[in-house]
Amino acid sequence: MDWDNLRVFMTIAREGTLGAAARALGQTQPTMGRRLKSLEKTVGHVLFQRTQFGFVPTDEGQALLLRAERMEAEAIAAERELSGAEALLSGLLRVSCSDWFGNLLLTPVIAEFSQLYPGIVVELLTEPRLYSLPHREADCVMRILPFQDPDVVSRKLLQTEYAVYGVPDKWNSHAKGGAGCRLGSA
Structure with missing residues (x-):
């Protein structure tokens, strides 16, 4: 599973739309859509329900989101720990x-x-x-x-x-x- 695609997935879940996620990550909306499709193909599940109000995680999407956020928290903790070692x-x-x-x-x-x-x-x-x-x-x-x-x-x-x-x-x-x-x- 590509970490960059997971990051895009989490940002879409947080922002609610491809456009808002694209702005948050400094990417384009089509790039967000392609990365999401790639992740959905990799995991074999549709991760969002597309509604008139935006993207809402499916049950599979919610399960993946919880695990992806734990991975992100660990990566952030490792980054903070390593950056604190500077003199x-x-x-x-x-x-x-x-x-x-x-x-x-x-x-x-x-x-x-x-x-x-x-x-x-x-x-x-x-x-x-x-x-x-x-x-x-x-x-x-x-x-x-x-x-x-x-x-x-x-x-x-x-x-x-x-x-x-x-x-x-x-x-x-x-x-x-x-x-x-x-x-x-x-």
């Missing part, structure tokens, strides 16, 4: 967080980090999308919500306070626990 720190470090956290709190830390480790290029990802650590979409992620993946090591970084600010004349309802105060538009 000099260098390379790309992808950090994902919310835009406010990145702009207000993390930017000065990254500047100091860059001074200490000039061989490391930090890419700050501040999109609302949740990046995957096991799939190496990001190397470090800061989130408000806890992680669901059992293989992710997470630590509480900080606690931050929130408050609502406004014009004093418009917020007279604070004595009633905020009753009558509107947030946003109705």
Whole structure:
């Protein structure tokens, strides 16, 4: 079984369409289709049901996807283990967080980090999308919500306070626990 075809298969399963998978891998849509057909021929099963909403894994596709993801996780673990053996720190470090956290709190830390480790290029990802650590979409992620993946090591970084600010004349309802105060538009 060709690993590149398995990678294409997993990307189609994750993205849902050939076009989205092609964009994610930097390939063309026809290439995605050819690789998928080649894998289906190799395993002797149709791996996706084609629906109006995209590609949905068949039972055989779901079984293969579980095993392929385990293979991918092992390959990623081996790559990380081997890359950690280097004496000099260098390379790309992808950090994902919310835009406010990145702009207000993390930017000065990254500047100091860059001074200490000039061989490391930090890419700050501040999109609302949740990046995957096991799939190496990001190397470090800061989130408000806890992680669901059992293989992710997470630590509480900080606690931050929130408050609502406004014009004093418009917020007279604070004595009633905020009753009558509107947030946003109705």
